[in-house]
Amino acid sequence: MRIGVDLGGTKIEALALDERGQRLTRRRIPTPAGDYRATLLAVAGLIQRIEQETGRRGTVGIGTPGSLSPASELIRNANSTCLNGNPLQQDLERLLERPVRLANDADCFALSESIDGAGQGYASVFGVIIGTGVGGGIVINGSLISGANRIAGEWGHNPLPWPGTAEQPGAACYCGKRGCIETxxxxxxxxxxxxRETGVSISAAALSERLAQQEQAAQRVMARYEDRLARSLAAVINLLDPEAIILGGGLSNVARLYQQVPRVWTDYIFSDVVRTRLLPPRHGDASGVRGAAWLWAVGEQD
Known part of the structure; x- marks a missing residue:
């Protein structure tokens, strides 16, 4: 049995998969906001509950915001700031009395969709998160690529490619730079x-509703968004040339992206033909927790 945990800012979700990748059980609890010790205990308690329910002991993979520093093995760059500067992997291993594998939540999304999701059968997959933040993960031949600095796929903190005058210098990003793709x-x-277009403050979800109503301002804003997404993914394709790109996060639910963006990105990709597929996720919001479980391969023991 493989247990995956998605450690989010508002919820902690755990999923148990059997040897065939079939779900055994899935549980969700609120995250103890801002309390590192309570978060550790909540994760351990959730795993204990799943193991009691199934009567089996499992390997454990954790999907987190941020990543482990290869220098200090402490969490960095997490928007759940109570995790930053703490040895999350080591502390969980002590509590659970077994090895724990840990990866960025976008990496877990990419791994899940590559193994048995929308990217299944593709040799190279770039998994994209476009939601509260912008992240990504790279999977080649079923293996997650973390990189020498454990930041592979962090495309959201590169500058927006081919920016127009109105896009420069860009908004300030929490990383300290301006004009990041994430902004x-x-x-x-x-x-x-x-x-900026209307003077009206609404959420991205409300904007989607206005798109459905054919509002002209929403149409103009989304056309700009599609062009920016196309430029940003074109830069990824020029570098990695993946067979498939899978979108995740809240904005992946905007259906028109899958038709419009590939029409636009051909203007920016350095090739006479573009065979890369842009696809919606198969597992939706369950991809992150499934990918955390898949951090342990079939047959591996804890």
Whole structure:
């Protein structure tokens, strides 16, 4: 049995998979906001509950915001700030009395969709998160690529490619730079563009409703968003040339992206033919927790 945990800012979700990747049970609890010790105990308690329910002991994979520093083995860059600077993996291993594997939540999404999701059968997959933030993960031949610095796939903190005059220097990003892809393509970035267009503050979800109503301002804002997403993914394709790109996060539910973005990105990709597929996720919001479980391969023991 493999147990995956998605450690989010508002919820902690755990999923148990059998040897064939079939779900045994799935549980969700609120995250103890801002309390590192309570978060550790909540994760351990959730795993204990699943093992009692199934009567089996499992391997444990954890999907987290941020990543482990290869220098200190402490969590860094997590928007759940109570995790930053703490040895999350080591502390969980002590509590659970077994090895734990840990990966960024976007990496877990990419791994899940590559193994038995929308990217199944593709040799190279780039998994994209476009929601509260913008992240990504790279899977080659079923193996997650973490990189020498454990930041592989962090495309959201590159500058927006081919920026126009109105896009420069770009909004300030929490990473300390300006004009990052994340500031344009996150839900907040999309909502900010709508506010600039109309003077009205709405959420990205509300903007989707206005799109469905054929509102002209929403149409203009989404056309700009699609062009920016196309440029950003074109830069990924020029570098990695993946067979498939899978979108995840809240904005992956905007159906028109899958038709419009491939029409636009051909203008920016350095090739006479573009065979890369842009696909919606198969597992939706369960991909992250499934990918955490898949951090342990079939047949591996704890």
């Amino acid at each position: 344009f393509l996150s839900g907040a970035g999309l909502a900010a563009d709508y506010h």
